[in-house]
Amino acid sequence: MSSRDLAADAVQSVQRLVSLEIALAKQELREIAVANLIAAACLAGAALLATLALLVAVPVVVVLLVPWHWEAAVIWAIAYLAIAGALGLYGRSRLNLRLPPKTLESLKETKTWALHQLRSTKR
Numbered sequence: 169m170s171s172r173d174l175a176a177d178a179v180q181s182v183q184r185l186v187s188l189e190i191a192l193a194k195q196e197l198r199e200i201a202v203a204n205l206i207a208a209a210c211l212a213g214a215a216l217l218a219t220l221a222l223l224v225a226v227p228v229v230v231v232l233l234v235p236w237h238w239e240a241a242v243i244w245a246i247a248y249l250a251i252a253g254a255l256g257l258y259g260r261s262r263l264n265l266r267l268p269p270k271t272l273e274s275l276k277e278t279k280t281w282a283l284h285q286l287r288s289t290k291r
Contacts, residue, residue, distance in 0.1 A: 175289045178289050181285065182282045185282070189274055189275055204264060209259075210255045210258050211260070213255045214259060216252075224244050
């Protein structure tokens, strides 16, 4: 087999590896996107409930003027804030903005392999 054939085989192998790397990157990015969408939805829910707590807290001030009714409004505001806090903490813990690690590692290995292949075909 000539060095030209070897070089062509190496190029073809590199092209195949690059397409596999792209497929791996797409899969990992899809997984990361789904996890981050769930986290973002939790953060949005937390923001919504915090807003609801504020909307309930404003009437609390008015209800304070009427004896024995303010306790119910305070309990609802505290419940909304507790749920918002829990969703916010959960969403923040699940939020994961990063590059796909398997793809990066695989790209490093492919680069090393491709450089080795190209060096060995020059002989």
